[in-house]
Structure formats: C-alpha cells, structure tokens
Amino acid sequence: MRPRLAAAAIFLAGFVPWAGASDQWVAVRDVSLEFQSGSPLDFSAFLPNGAIDADHRLITGEGGHLAHAKSPDKPLRMLCASLAWSPASGGFPDHEGAERYARQLALHGYNIARLHFADASLMSGRQKDFDFNPYTLDRIHYLLAALKRNGIYWIIDGLSSPRGAYGGYDDRWDANGDLKLRLHLDEEAFAHWRTLQEKFLGRVNPYTGVAPIRDDALALVILANENGIEFDSVVHERPGEPAYDQALAGPFNAWLAKRYASSDRLAQTWGELGDDERLETGTVRLPADRYGDSARMRDLQAFFSEAEGVSAARMSKVLRDLGYRGLISTYNNWPTVQTALARRDLEAVTMNTYHDWVGGYAPGSALSQVSSIADGANYMRRIAAARWLGKPFIVSEHDHLFWNRYRYEAGLVMPAYASLQGWDVLCRHGHGPIVLAYGERYPHKKAMLPYAIALDPVARAGETLAALLYRRGDVAASGISIPFAVRGEEDLGEDMQAREPERLTELALIAGIGLVPADRFEDAVGVAQPRTQGAGEVLSALRDSGSLPHDNQTDTERGIYESDTGQIRLDRRAGQLRVSTPATEAAAFSSLREPIDLGVLRIEQADGNGLVALSAINRQPSLAQSRRMLLIFATDARNSGMVFRDSEEKIIEDFGSLPVLLRKGHVDLALSRGAARWTISPVGLDGTVYPPVRSGAGPIAFRLSNDTPYGPTTYFLLELEDG
Template identity: 70%
Template sequence: MRQRCLATVLALAVMCVPARAADQWVPVKEISLELRPGSPLDFSSILPNGRIDGGHRLVVGKEGRLAYAKAPDTPVRMLCASLAWSPASGGFPDHEGADRYARQLAMHGYNIARLHFVDASLMFGRDRDLDFDPETLDRIQYLLAALKRNGIHWIIDGLSSPRGAYGGFDDRWDTGGDVKLMLHLDDRTFEHWRRLQQAVLGRVNPYTGEAPIRDEALALVILANENGLEFEAVVHDRPGRAPYDDRLAQPFNLWLKKRYGTTASLAKVWGVLDSGEVLETGGIRLPRDRYNDSPRLRDLQAFFVETERASTARMSKVLRDLGYTGLITNYNNWPSSQMALSRRDLQVITANTYHDWVGGYTPGSELLQTSSIADSVNYIRMIAASRWLGKPFVVSEYDHLFWNRYRYEGGLAMPAYAALQGWDALCRHGHGPIALAYGEPFPHKQAMLPYAIALDPVARAGETLAALLYRRGDVATSDVTIPFSVRGEEDLTDDMQAREPESLTDLALVGRIGLERAERLGDAIAVTQPRRESSDNVLALLRASSRLKPDNATTVDAGIYQSSTGEIVLDRFARQLRVATPATEAMAFASLREPVDLGVLRVERADGNGLVALSALDPPATLSDSRRFLLIFATDAQNTDMTFRDSEEKVIESFGRLPVLIRQGTVDLSLSKTAAKWRISPVGLDGTVHPPVVDGAGAVKFRLSNYGPSGPTTYFLLELR
C-alpha cells in the first residue's frame, strides 16, 4: 500500500500524523448548506421521488404495511422531514424559498414531510378565532404544492397547539391552553376543532387546485398531536396542583355510575372510600397521586380508554364527512398499556420517542448525558412494543437530543432498528431537518439547539445515513415476529404508568415485536398475558423452533443482541452498535479497545467516540461491486462559546453562537479490497467534493481525520480505480 499526502504543509500536518487531542474543536467553514446537484450527498438519483398521483396515493397494503395504491403488495419506506417552524425559527418560507427547500429535501432523500404546529403559525399574532394570517396561509399552501411537485407526501396534524385556533394568545407553542383536554369533554371545543379542519384541510389550495383533504399527497392526518388524557395531565402537572383536572370528575363519575350503579358496588372493588364519597351524588374524587397504584387508577385508565376511543371515532367522522379517504391516526404519545388499548382500532399507529429529553432552552436546562446503547436503546424498544401488528407504524417524532455527546448513536440505531422492525415512516423531529444556510436571521438559527437538527453536523450525518439504511433498504426487515398478547381491559393494572417491561422489549433487538389480540395468536411463539416470560425463555423457544439460527450471538446476560437477520449487533456493556449489510457497514462506539471487522470495513483504531459508516453509491448498491463509496465519520459538535454549569456538561448555561465547532478526531480504517489506485476526498456539508487528502495503490488502508484543508466535515468520498 502506498499513501501520499497533498503537497501542502497543512495537509501534511493534518493527515499524516496522529490527530490532535480529542478535545480540540474546529469551526465549520460552510455558510451555504444547499447540496450541489450530482454531489455524493445528492440522493435524488438513487432515491428518486416519483410523481404523486392517484396510483401513488399511500394506502394500507399487504400485511398492514404502507404501499402505493397501484402496488399494494410492495411496501414502501417513508423518510420523513419534520417541518415544525415557528417565527423564532423563521416560519414558513416564501415562494422562492419553498421551491429551493422542497428540492433540497428531495435531494436529501426525503419522500414525506410532517407539518406540525400549522395552527400556531396561522394564528400567530391574531386576535380573532380562526382568523388566519393571510401571508402565512399563502406560504403554507405554496409549500404543500412545492413538496408535491418534488414527490414528497404530507402528514398533517389536525391540531398541534393547545390553544387551537382561538384568538388572543401569544403562547401557542407552549404547554398552556386546554384545547387538547376539552376536545374529549366539551362540544364547543370539538366544534372549534371541526371548523379548524374545514378551514385548513377543507380549503381549496390555489396552487394545487384542490383542497388538501382531497389531495392524493395527503398521506396521514394525526387528529391531534399528543392528545392522550394521561399524557396531557402529566404535561400540565405542577407542584401543588392536583394531578388531574377537576373537569374530568363529572364524566368519570358518570362512567363509574354506569359501570357500578351504587356506592356499595364500587366499594367492593375499590375497598374503603374516602369520607363523603358517594357515587349516587357524583362525589367520587379523582386520584390524588398518579404514582400511588390503586384500583381507582385502574378504573381511571379504563375510563380514559373508552373516552379516547370515542373521541377518535367522532373526530374521524368529521374528516370522512369532509371527503377524506386517506389514513387517520391519533395518540402518538405515551407507550403505556392504557394508551395501547386506546390505539387498538386506529388505521395507523404513531409514536413519539426521545433519548435524553430536554425540557427547554433556558439556562439551567439539563440532560443526563448518557449513551442510548448503554440502556440497549430503550427509547426505541419501548415504542416497538406500542405497535399493533398488522398496521402501519409511523415514528412521528424521535431524536437523540443535542447537546448529548453520544447523539451520533441516533443516526445508526433508529434507522437500523426501524428497518429491522419493518416500520413504515421515520421522522427525526426538529424545526426542519435541513437549513439552506448557516446564519439565518432568526433567534433559533443563531446556534445549534435541541430540536434543531438542521444546523447540527452530527444529526445531519445521521439523517444522511438513515436515507440509506432505512429508505434505500440497506437493512433488511426481520422475518421473525414475536407478538405481545393483549386481551383487553383485563390487562390493565393499578399502575397508571404501566408499559411493556424492559426485560421483554429487548426482543426488539432480535426480531419484530408488537401487540396482537390474544384471539389471533394461534400457535405463534408469543409473549402472553400476564407478562411472566423472560426474553431468554422466548429466545429459547425461537431457537428450538429453528426460527432463530443456532449461531445467533444474542446473550442477554452479556448484553449482546444480534438481529435475526445477522446484520445488527448491539453490545450494551462495550457501548457499541455494529451494522453490516451488503450495501452499508457502520459502527457507533463509545470506545474502541480492539479492532472491529465489519466485513468489508475494518475499524482499527479511533482516538475518541463516534460513528463510522461506509456505503456503496454505485448501482447495484453493494460494497462488493461499487467503486464509489460515501464514508461518514461523525464525532461531536458544539457552538462557539457554549458554556455549562457543571464539568460533566449536563446543565446548560449558554448555548453560545455560530460558527458550529466539530470535535476533531481520527480513525484508522482498512477495507478488504485492493485497487490499482484509490483516493479519499473530503465532502463539504454542502456536497462539494474537495481535492483528495489521501490516495494510494493496492490495499486500501488509511488514517482518516475529520479536519483537513477545507475545514472539518463528516463526509468523505472514497473512489477505487
């Protein structure tokens, strides 16, 4: 092998000697972030978006998977762009900006977009109910048309803001407001929601010529974002406040009266009632502590299930009466046992999930600074267990949040396991998944922030990898399915927060899991009710039945899980996740104590934690046959002058400012390939291919630095000749 550095002193210093200390941070040089057409990051040719027409309307196809109407037996994977703009993040773009933005989304590999908080944007600064800002309405309508022209379907929330479309509020993106609660309880609020659907979805879009509700581009309506009654109560929980709103008391008493009839009958089930509690007069109180398990809480869950299912039916009828024939979902929050029953009859199941959740942007906001691999990606496993088998499953929000130093894990873990599970759409949450440039003049664009993945090179590298692992289909779906039996209300316990046990959801790291009605299980190897099995027991049954190969390396006690496909291995205690497929090989690691051989790619050494991935770019997309490869190397990124209140960087003091800084790092790599000539060129965050920094002949083996003459980056182009 021959290796040559560029004939410059800077390249020699950067590329041919060991990297600087791992705590060195270097500023990103790019300003424009618009991908150059035809660049290695332009996926519009390898992931083309077709014309959206009647044949390309999304439907529930074979085995409950999303598919196009013209090919219902062929599942499609939808990579989703979250569009959750507010005035602080720039709002909806003007027409020229919308055209550029939609085209860029298609180039990045997105084929569906979720419009979130549309109601808040339309009502920003408005004093009268349903009095939409005309410019914002025009921009939304034009953006929808631009997305459709670029082959990007739509997911739209029927309601995002707890203020709905009521006038006179300036906290539309906050948790104030009770519209989500009162939708379940109050006819006037429900009528307000109905009018909102008519005004947004039922209004003819002048740029498409038809109302969104009749447009084949509208794939899914989320009736109301995070609208579960228990979740809504937790969101509004405050010290000194009762856990449940008093307005729930009367309908809860009516429900109890219908079920039990008399105070005496209720007391036989609940035990001793409090003084003054009489069912006949509606005097049964709501629970005073949601975490103190009790029969009272169990019945409150049953009441929530009945109420939520009735609300969904009522809201769905509104859309159907308006002429909507597409897909409907609800309750994308909370993977609890109670919520699972409320979702049971939905057409599509949706879920939101986060690792190391952050509550806000103010000084003093904090996270745990933990690895998701260290808890066996629990944030992924817990929503896997909330899915109902035989229905499309959409991850409407997820993120491994900034400023967590392990967030490079999210770009490998979520798309890999989403593909393994056979999920149908994947949406990493943020103001927007991309930005057209650094330095846009808006408060939330002045620095990287949580829920703002567009400016974060680490998150963006993960989304690039997701387009290949998930949408392109590099990771295969498991042919092993492990149902979790559900009987019905009898599965509810006295624990309001009960969900599927983590000691069983680890099965999601091996095969497909999800909920199934008990009467449909037949002789399937399943997790039964009550939950008494261990994952070891279920795995033993799968091995005995030959559904799991004898050489599968899963060892629960050792924290090692290998997928049934053999493509994914999670090592909890080493904090490593490895993916090896014909088209992509990748590894996320907290440390690298010894070399790891992925197949074609061998990771020899690294000077810190990070993500390394090698993906074939030439058709057919296999590492064996391709001559061009996208190489991703992501470490960490922070803002200039970012400061913390503690040495572990858990508590934020100031987010700082642009430019973004990337943590400098090196990794030693080799490929089980030889070539007459080969070279590696840095690829800028805008897709620009810079001059080669390493080249050679024969064996492909090199040290890669993420910092070179063109500045730091997360992308490289490897070419074999």
C-alpha cells in the same frame, strides 16, 4: 414536540465555560448547505421520488404496511422531514425559498414531510378565532404544492397547539391551554376542532387546485399531537394543585355509574370510598396522586381508554365526511398499557420518542449525558412495544438530543432498528431537517439547539445514513414477528405508568415485536404468552423451532444482542452498535479497545468515540463491487462559546453561537479489497467534493481525519479505479 417544563434551580459554585477554545475543536467553514445535483450527497438518482397521483396515493397494503394504491403488495419506507417552523426559526419560506427547500429535501432522500404546529403559525399574532394570517396560509399552500411536485407526501397534525385557532394568545408553542383535554369532554371544543379542519384542511389550495383534505399527497392526519388524557394531565400538573383537572370528575362519575350498580358495589371493588363520596350524587373523587397505585387508578385508566376511543372515532368521522381517504392516527406518545388500548382501533399507530430528553432552552435546562447504546436503545424499544401488528407504524418524532455527546448513535440506532422492525415512516424531529445556509437571523438559527437538527453536522450525518439504511432498505426487515398478546381492559393494573416490561422489549433488538389481540395470539407465534416469560425463554423457543439461527450470538446476560438477520449487533457493555449489510457497514462506539471488523470495512483504532459508516452510492449498491462509496465519520459538535453550570456538561447556562465547532478526531481504516488506484476526497457539508487527501494503489488502508485542509466535515468520497 415535548412540552417545556420549568427546570429546578441548581446552585453551584460557579459556571463552567465549555472548552470550545481548545485546539481539539475546529470551526465549520461551510456557509451554504445546498447540494448540487450529482453531488455524492444527492441521493435522488437511486432514491427517486415519483409522481403523486391517484395510483400513487398511500394506503395500507398487504401485511399492514404503507404502499401505493396501484401496488398494495409492495411495501414502502418513508423517510420523513419534520417541518415544525415558528417565527423563532423563520417560519414558512416564501415561494422561491419553498421551491429550493422542497428540492433539497428530495435530494437528501426525504419522501414525506410532517407539518407540525401549522395551526400556531397560522394564528400567530391574530386576535380573532380562525383569523388565519393570509401570508402564512399562502406560504403553507405553496410549500405543500412544492413538496408534492418533488414527490414528497404530507403528514399534517389536525391540532398541535393547545391554543388551537382561538384568537388573542401569544403562547401558542407552549404547554398552556386546555383544548386538548376539552376535546374529550365538551362540545364547544370539539366544534372548534371541526371548524379548524374545515377552514384549513378543507380549504382549496390555489396552487394545487384541490383542498389538502382531498389531495392524494395527504397520507396521514394525526388528529391531535400528544393528545392522551393522562399525558395532558401530567403536562399541566403544577405544584400544590390537584393531579387531575376537575373537569374530568363529572364524566368519570357518569362512567362509573354505568359500570357499578351502587356506591356499595363500587366500594366492594375499590376497597374504600370517602365518607363524602357517593356514586348516586356524582361525588366520587379523582385520584389525589397519579403515582399512587389503587383500584381507583385502574378504573380511571379504563375510563381514559374508553373516552379516547370515542374521541378518535368522532374526529375521524369529521375527516371522512370532508372527503378524506388517507390514514388517521392520534395518541402518538406514551407507550403505556392504557394508551395501547386507546390506539387499538386506530388505522395506523404513530409514536414519539426521545433519548436524553431536554425540557427547554432556558438556562438551567439539563440532560443526563448517557449513551443510548448503554441502555440497549431503550427509547427505540419502548415504542416498538407500542406497535399494533398489522397496522402501519409511523415514528412521528424521534431524536437523540443535542447537546448529548453520544448523539452520533442516533444515525445508526433508529434507522437500523426501524428497518429491522419493518416500520413504515421514520421522522427525526426538529424545526426542519435542513437549512439552506448557516447564518440566518432568526433566534433559533443562531446556534445549535435541542429539537433543531438542521444546524448540527452530527445529526445531519445521521440523517444522511438513515436515508441509506432505512429508506433505501440496506438493513433488512426481521423474518420473525414476536407478538405480545393484549386481552383488553383486564390488562390494566393499578399503576398508571405500567407498560410492556423491559425484559421483553429487549426482543426488539433481535426480531420484530408488537401487540396483537389475545384471540389472534395462537395463530401468530408458536411460543407461549410472552408477558409470562423473559426474553431468554422466548429466544430459546425460537431457537428450538428453528426460527432463530442456532449460531445467533445473542446473550442477554452479557448485554449482547444480534438481530435474526445477522446484520445488527449491539453490545451494551462495550458501548458498540455494529451494522453489516451488502451496501452499508457502520459502527457507533463509545470505546474501541480492539478493532471492529465489519466485513469489507475494518476500523483499526480511533482517538475517541464516534460513528463510522461506509456506503456504496449507486443504483445497485454493493461494497464488495462498488467503485464509489460515501464514508461518514461523525464525532461531536458544539456552538462557539457554550457555557455549562457543571463540569460534566449536563446543565446548560448559555448555548453560545455560531460558528459550529466539530470535535477533531481520526480513525484508522482498512478495506478487505484493493484497487489499482484509490482516493479519499473530503466532501463539504454542502456536498462539494474537494481534492483528495489520501490516495494509494493496491491494498486500501489509511488514517482519516475530519479536520481537512478545506475545513472540518463528516463526509468523504472513496473512489476506486480498476487496473
């Protein structure tokens, strides 16, 4: 989870009450949010979760993709449920709640879950080191067993909280504490981390009969969440204090001493040394400004990469010695050249990414209210360029955050492009992806908040669509893989923020991209080294080779990008993303100046921005033949009584409270097929199917409003009868 940063004070003439009382916003009536089996939102019939056993343990299969141990040639797509509970969001459920919750996750289409900040929950309110709360430990153990019974694998952080399992702290979910940095530097911190793994992952779960570390359900351990040295330094930087912790100075000097024969040799390379700086006495200083480019900074980045590689190897050995056979990853954020080198030798790559990041929940927290489509899905592209080809790639966190008014885009952007890239796990971050009901008494359940997607009908509609586009595989993987060659340390520059250039990450909107060692580059692709070119040159080479169809409509100058599969089309200037597949057709749009023809579905007009999707919901889905289809229409949602400090609604003053309000909207839709009879029925947020609100015979065309007689919703069921 991203750290909470102090927001700068903003002085304005007065607060701006959000226009939630307007008749353009209607209150959600649903209370229970539990699906019943057989609901149109129950995907378990065509997305079944099987048994988890030795044959179905997740491994790295052929092509570097996740697969079952017994069928390494069959890649899997894993839709992940983020479980980042804290006391403020209700904590881990009791046994009965865990059974219901795990079952609901399976019905929603999730087949893997990530436990995040479990260490903080176990140590909340505890005064002694490793004195886990026995009730919390029991609930975690029971939940893990319930997830496994429902065919849901586990991802677990070896460390989430910088307080680890030290007793006596009440800020375990904050960015305080230096354990993540010290893991790289001192033996006591490493020993603490090792003991944490032994006492939590190595302890037998009474409900499964085996320790999690040896359970076939544990697919991935993230050694420590967001554990890069540079990032941790940024998190802990404070005004007036040094950019880097002084604890790094000694190890950095020792590293320099091995590399350079003398202070004179170091000065020749760097071009300068202070009068009081001598390599022989270990007095070479850390950079005073992390944003100042220098040879000193270049060497510091090289030191970080080497130190991080050593740390990851040491921690991985601990897990292996405990009997762990699953995948291991770490350094799951910051797509810089330096962090890419640190991830080079990992078994799997994990990455976190956000669009319109929010620093916290306090009054004054702000976002930019910009569209992710308008910037070419940059939050997706920057992690695409952090992937090492030939290894499983796991998106351990992503979100397009509340209260951004364009967040309906997330339900199309991330699952569509994750599918195109052939990524292995997709995890939209939140306290939990679902809740069983509105109205829980916990502070973080009393209103929609950033990093809390479960209460947000717009985010939930996006996750519903993700189960179809991504896990079901409606969007096909690219047939092209464009590698970015990495030489190693020589790729480091003097800028600590250096990353793959945007002119090249644009290629992720068209085909698969990722990193490869330079010595494998020639075998990987028949075009020149990508870093020396622009996207246009690479695309021309792909067209000339026949890899990219000549009728592909990509025009980077005009901001139009079409995938090599022909299924995805992004238009930056129009603010539109279109997906057309045999099983699902969808569009996210900030403007609709003319109709959007997706094939079977045509969006004639809309009264505002939003997301429209039509999906066949049967075992062999085809929009051209299906008689039962799920229609999604998502606009925007807010809390009642929200207050902003500005008219553009960028700066929050008060999040308000439940009930959730949906922005009223309508769209005019038409299908290229007809039926002897057709009906459109609203589907509640709990999956209940209500009586039809539209019906007809012959051609299918209708106006759809999300404000139904049964309350506002984002879901509808289209049913067709043949004559």
